[in-house]
Amino acid sequence: MPNRRTFLVLTAASLLPAAGRLVRPAPAQPVDGRASAFVKNIGDKLVAVVNGPESEREKRAKLTAIIDGAVDVDGVARFCLGRFWRNASGEQQQRYTELFHQVLVNNITSKLGEYRGVRFTMGRAQQRDDNMVVSTVVERPNNPPTNVDWIISNFAGDPKIIDVIAEGTSLRLTQRQDYASYLSHNNNNIDALINAMRQQVAQAG
Amino acid sequence: MRAVIRRHLLVITAVLLGTLGGCATPPLADDRDAVADFNETDDPLEPTNRVIYAFNNGLDTVILRPAAQAYRFLIPPPVRGGIHNVLSNLATPVQLSNDMLEGKPRRAGDTTMRFVINTTVGVLGVFDLAKDWGYPDHDADFGMTLALWGLPSGPFLFLPVFGPSDPRDAVGLGVNVAMDPFTWVGQGAAVRALDWSRFAINGLDQRERRLDDIDSVKKTALDPYATFRSLYRQNRQAKIEDARNDRRATIPVWFPQLGTRDTVTYSPSTSPDY
Numbered sequence: 401m402p403n404r405r406t407f408l409v410l411t412a413a414s415l416l417p418a419a420g421r422l423v424r425p426a427p428a429q430p431v432d433g434r435a436s437a438f439v440k441n442i443g444d445k446l447v448a449v450v451n452g453p454e455s456e457r458e459k460r461a462k463l464t465a466i467i468d469g470a471v472d473v474d475g476v477a478r479f480c481l482g483r484f485w486r487n488a489s490g491e492q493q494q495r496y497t498e499l500f501h502q503v504l505v506n507n508i509t510s511k512l513g514e515y516r517g518v519r520f521t522m523g524r525a526q527q528r529d530d531n532m533v534v535s536t537v538v539e540r541p542n543n544p545p546t547n548v549d550w551i552i553s554n555f556a557g558d559p560k561i562i563d564v565i566a567e568g569t570s571l572r573l574t575q576r577q578d579y580a581s582y583l584s585h586n587n588n589n590i591d592a593l594i595n596a597m598r599q600q601v602a603q604a605g
Numbered sequence: 606m607r608a609v610i611r612r613h614l615l616v617i618t619a620v621l622l623g624t625l626g627g628c629a630t631p632p633l634a635d636d637r638d639a640v641a642d643f644n645e646t647d648d649p650l651e652p653t654n655r656v657i658y659a660f661n662n663g664l665d666t667v668i669l670r671p672a673a674q675a676y677r678f679l680i681p682p683p684v685r686g687g688i689h690n691v692l693s694n695l696a697t698p699v700q701l702s703n704d705m706l707e708g709k710p711r712r713a714g715d716t717t718m719r720f721v722i723n724t725t726v727g728v729l730g731v732f733d734l735a736k737d738w739g740y741p742d743h744d745a746d747f748g749m750t751l752a753l754w755g756l757p758s759g760p761f762l763f764l765p766v767f768g769p770s771d772p773r774d775a776v777g778l779g780v781n782v783a784m785d786p787f788t789w790v791g792q793g794a795a796v797r798a799l800d801w802s803r804f805a806i807n808g809l810d811q812r813e814r815r816l817d818d819i820d821s822v823k824k825t826a827l828d829p830y831a832t833f834r835s836l837y838r839q840n841r842q843a844k845i846e847d848a849r850n851d852r853r854a855t856i857p858v859w860f861p862q863l864g865t866r867d868t869v870t871y872s873p874s875t876s877p878d879y
Contacts, residue, residue, distance in 0.1 A: 483638050483642075503825075507821075507825045510821075510825070511821060514821070541682075542677065542682065542817065543814065543817055544814050567843065568839055568840050568846075569836050569839040569840050569843070573839065574832055574836055574839065577646075577832070577834070577835040578826050578831050578832045579827065580642060580831075581828040581830075581831030582827040582828045582831070584639075585828070588639075593827075600825075
């Protein structure tokens, strides 16, 4: 008799967690799905351009269009200037934002050769604060697979990429610290930064 | 043994150079933004660090980068992958010790299964089959262990040859060498030669894997030193958080699983503005 009771108790105990899982509310699948679909769509477009047969010039034009549509470039630019954004004049802000746009496109197009043959696999999506974090794994030839998280803002309405986290490193935070260091070694002079960015753009052609 | 002492000496020299060398001048206290920047950067030894960065960069340009390029050019990708797998399999004792010191039994289990599978079916570690069989690789070193024990990283350090670091990771580097059984087994010229070959090939392998990324930073950053500093810290922080958030419970596989694994490396602490 005690044996059967023990058996019953054990069975009940092992079933409890399973029962708990049944009543747990289902996750908000539609929203996750939308952010993932957005990243998948952008990723597919980028891969198609990078691995496509067009000339470098045509690829550049296509990439610019994709970036303009999918990335909150103005917001990222403002973030990267940090506290210096407030001190900048309206005219400086405008020139900086335009240059930032060109630098971003140049940085991406300069990697075209390195990324040829790129593939990516989708991971999970989860909400973090007001944003959606969509995880992917990017595989480039000659390079170890990289964990890349895409931070999507406003994913319910008009979604935009506001940051890319590669192996735990935020692209926009790294860029902000690069600019901050450059500024601190140039008397916090925003015109010096703007000139340096102009040179970068000129060098890239 | 001599190899250990020599590697230890390198680290100690680096720390001493850092302490005795130049220090950055803190900004005036009334410029609150500048003070905040200075504290956030946490690099009081920046002038010395930049000298060591320049030294390492020179060393890299004339020796390490060309060597890594030659390695990439001469050795076909599958062979390079096999070499990388063997090296990472040989690092199992250090990884396993640190998994345990971190108090992460499931990670220690993963490391053990990886070693058993890859050493046997994977032919002495050449093939990483364990990854496809549900035992993915992860990072574990004594610097991470110290971080999980609650030790702060301390200010940024740039070590000769080894590159970006901090006092916590510099100590970790020394302890990792001491933890490695290969440091202590055997004697004689042959063993020492093997020990140094492993060290050298490991350097080549690590540098080759970062060729494109380092080139890209040097090409696009206005201040590569500051960019490497930022990347190193964020990457370390992410690995530490990854280990900290790995809260898989040690319950048998046949029992309904309660623990879930959180492997998201994205941490709000490193990017405060989301």
